Amino acid sequence: xxxxxxxxxxxxxxxxxxxxxxKTQIELNGTADVEYLRGGNSSHYYLNGVHKDxxxxxxxxxxxxxxxxxxxxxxxxxxFRVQMERDEGLKFDQVRLAQANVQWNPKESPWQFTxxxxxxxxxxxxxxxxxxxxxxxxxxxxxxxxxNISEQIGQVDRLGNGTQIPINGRNEWGIPLLYYNGYAxxxxxxxxxxxxxxxxxxxxxxxxxxxxKNFRFDPLNYGLITRLKLQPKYFWKQGxxxxxxxxxxxxxxxxxxxxxxxxxxxxxxxxFVLGFGHFELSGEAMGAFYRVPKYSPxxxxxxxxxxxxxxxxxxxxxxxxxxLVGTYAAWRVETLQFSGTWDEAVLRNSLVIGAKIKDFILxxxxxxxxxxxxxxxxxxxxxxxxxxxxx
Numbered sequence: 281x282x283x284x285x286x287x288x289x290x291x292x293x294x295x296x297x298x299x300x301x302x303k304t305q306i307e308l309n310g311t312a313d314v315e316y317l318r319g320g321n322s323s324h325y326y327l328n329g330v331h332k333d334x335x336x337x338x339x340x341x342x343x344x345x346x347x348x349x350x351x352x353x354x355x356x357x358x359x360f361r362v363q364m365e366r367d368e369g370l371k372f373d374q375v376r377l378a379q380a381n382v383q384w385n386p387k388e389s390p391w392q393f394t395x396x397x398x399x400x401x402x403x404x405x406x407x408x409x410x411x412x413x414x415x416x417x418x419x420x421x422x423x424x425x426x427x428n429i430s431e432q433i434g435q436v437d438r439l440g441n442g443t444q445i446p447i448n449g450r451n452e453w454g455i456p457l458l459y460y461n462g463y464a465x466x467x468x469x470x471x472x473x474x475x476x477x478x479x480x481x482x483x484x485x486x487x488x489x490x491x492x493k494n495f496r497f498d499p500l501n502y503g504l505i506t507r508l509k510l511q512p513k514y515f516w517k518q519g520x521x522x523x524x525x526x527x528x529x530x531x532x533x534x535x536x537x538x539x540x541x542x543x544x545x546x547x548x549x550x551x552f553v554l555g556f557g558h559f560e561l562s563g564e565a566m567g568a569f570y571r572v573p574k575y576s577p578x579x580x581x582x583x584x585x586x587x588x589x590x591x592x593x594x595x596x597x598x599x600x601x602x603x604l605v606g607t608y609a610a611w612r613v614e615t616l617q618f619s620g621t622w623d624e625a626v627l628r629n630s631l632v633i634g635a636k637i638k639d640f641i642l643x644x645x646x647x648x649x650x651x652x653x654x655x656x657x658x659x660x661x662x663x664x665x666x667x668x669x670x671x
Contacts (some may be wrong), residue, residue: 284418285618291347293663299402299656301459303352303353304350304351304556305350306344306348306349306350306351307348307349307350307351307671308347308348309317309346309347309348309522309670310344310346310347310670311343311344311410311411311412311668311669311670312341312345312668312669312670313341313342313343313344313411313477313666313667313668314339314340314341314342314345314666314667314668315339315340315342315417315664315665315667316337316338316339316664316665316666317329317330317334317337317340317369317662317663317664317665317668318330318334318335318336318337318338318659318662318663319334319660319661319662319663320335320508320654320656320658320659320662321335321507321656321659322655322660322661323335323570323659323660323662324441325368325369326425326440326453326454327425327426327441327574327650327652327660328418328530328598328648328650328660328661328662328663329418329419329424329664330369330662331368331369331370331665332372332585333367333370333627334369340366340369341366341372342366342369343363343364343365343366343367343411343584344363344364344431345359345361345362345363345364345410346362347359347360347361347362347379348360348361352614353384354382354385354387355386355387355505356367356382356384356385357381357382357383358380358381358382358383359379359380359381359383359398360379360380360397361377361378361379361380361409362375362376362377362378362379362575363367363373363375363376363377363378371540372648374403377397378397378409378461378463379397379398379399379463380396380397381395381396381397381398382394382395382396383392388471390468390470390473390475391470391471391472392469392471392472393467393468394431394467394468394469394470394479395466395467395468396465396625397463397465398463398464398466398468398483399462399463400462400463400464400483400485400489400505400523401468401470401481401490401505401506401507401521401546402458402462402480402489402505402506402507402521402522402523402549403458403462403519403520403521403551403564403566404551404552404553404562404564404642405420405423405460405564406458406461406462406489407462409461409462410670411642411666411668412642412668412670413661414479415596415598415608415610415612415632415634415644416596416610416612416644416646417618417644417645417664417665417666418630418646418648418662418664419460419611420488420564420592420594420614421592421594421614421615421616421628422456422457422458422564422566422592422614422616423456423457423458423459423460423479424460425455425456425616425626426440426453426454426455426456427454427455427456427457427590427616427618427623428441428443428453428454428622428623429438429454429455429542429572429588430447430452430455430523430568430572431455431491431492431493431527431528431529432447432452432508432528432529432531432533433445433447433452433531433536433573433575434528434543434572434573434574434575434582435570435572435573435574435575435586435588435622436452436454436518436576436577436582437622439452439453439454439500439503440452440453440454441453444578445577447531447533448618449488453592454460454528455491455527455564456490456492457490457547457568457590457592457616458488458489458490458547458566458568459489459491459492459591461492462489464483464485464486464487464489464503464505465485465486465487466482466483466484466485466486466503467483467484468482468484469481469482469483470482476511477510477511477512478508478509478511479508479509480506480507480508480509481506481509481582482503482504482505482506483503483504483506484502484503484504485502485503485504485505485525486501486502486503486581486606486647487501487502487503487525487526487527488501488503488523488524488525488526488527488547488548489503489505489523489525489547490527490542490545490568491501491527491529500575501525501526501527501528501529502525502526503523503524503525503526504522504524504525505521505522505525506521506522506523507519507520507521507522507523515551515554515555515556516551516553516554516555516595516635517552518550518551518552519549519550519551519552520549520550521547521548521549521550521551521566522547522548523545523546523547524544524545524546524547525544525545526542526543526544527543527544527545528543528561528573535560538547539668543571543572543573544570544571545568545569545570545571546568546570547566547567547568547569548566548567548569549564549565549566549567550565550566551564551565551566553561554562557599558599558600559597559598559599560596560597560599560600561595561596561597561598561599562596562600563593563594563595563596564593564594565587565588565592565593566591566592566593568589568590568591569587569588569589569592570586570587570588570589570590571586571587572588573585574585574586578628588618588620588622589618589619590616590617590618590619590621590623591615591616591617592614592615592616592617593614593615594612594613594615595612595613595614596610597610597611597612597613598610603627604635606635606636606637607633607634607635607636608633608634608635609631609632609634610631610634611629611630611631611632612628612630612632613628613629614630615628616627620659624653624654624655625652625653625654626651626652626653627650628648628649628650628651629647629648629649629650629653630646630649631646631647632644632645632646632647633645633667639669640671641667641668641669641670642665642666642667642668643665643666643667643668643671644668645663645664645665645666646663646664646665647661647662647663648661648663648664649661
């Protein structure tokens with residue numbers, strides 16, 4: 281979606297709000313992120329978030345967001361997010377309507393219904409869409425590390441990193457287990473069956489949540505995504521997530537497959553948040569199970585009905601300094617493992633210090649130590665410092 285379409289879309293709803301301003305309320309928020317980043321010799325945007333052309337160090341505006349909420353009445357509202365970001369961290373011209381939905385909260389009811397484009401309910405991190413909600417600069421491996429399964433051609437050994445297959449003018453690098461932007465199209469419902477203690481979300485979507493670009497509708501794809509959120513104690517939150525759906529997109533490269541609808545991803549996950557005074561411990565574990573075609577570039581042929589599994593886990597330990605309100609330090613350790621030899625295992629440690637200033641400035645500086653099995657042990661390390669302005 282181009283930027284003019286996004287602006288027309290938002291201005292139309294803004295005009296609608298002015299037309300009914302006696303009852304309608306409009307809330308506008310925004311964020312702007314500027315970042316300094318520097319990476320190791322093997323840096324790549326899809327592996328450690330630092331493009332190879334920026335590994336010597338660069339200061340770049342990273343992302344702009346405009347968020348709008350239009351309340352037509354206490355029960356009915358519309359939500360929008362226009363996002364502008366750098367394509368692979370380089371060219372600053374990717375504009376998209378990341379979120380656009382209508383939300384209905386029936387009066388005196390524990391139910392909430394959302395239709396349109398919304399945040400998927402799977403996992404702990406999907407609800408941390410904006411940088412202002414994140415402790416670290418980078419996203420966990422499961423959300424941002426691209427494994428060698430592609431939504432156009434299936435599984436390819438050493439895809440991108442050794443096997444170069446150009447698709448739409450750029451080399452393909454695969455997709456993550458769960459895409460960090462976490463948006464999907466469809467219908468979502470939330471049931472607060474024990475307010476303050478337990479809620480359940482369920483979504484019917486047009487693709488599984490690992491698909492990065494899911495704007496277009498594909499009749500052969502669908503997704504079922506659900507999450508149970510519990511709070512047994514005031515200091516303990518626990519989540520359980522499940523997802524099952526199709527992601528292989530229609531493309532000339534997979535025209536010779538007999539049945540494209542048979543290739544799916546299933547995700548199982550659990551997450552937690554524990555708070556103790558100035559300490560917070562949080563984390564997530566998920567298993568991903570794929571049924572995909574395996575593609576051989578040398579023969580340009582498929583071997584069908586391949587099953588692959590992957591596992592990822594991360595734990596964050598955060599401490600807020602009591603003597604300087606708004607400042608903190610945190611450490612994250614995480615891993616990404618693959619069954620068999622279809623991709624290489626990853627281990628990452630991240631250290632960060634951060635500070636919120638004047639309620640509209642967030643500064644974070646993080647150093648990432650990352651190793652990939654059978655690869656340069658230090659080539660993927662990175663240093664990222666970000667400044668976020670928000671209102």
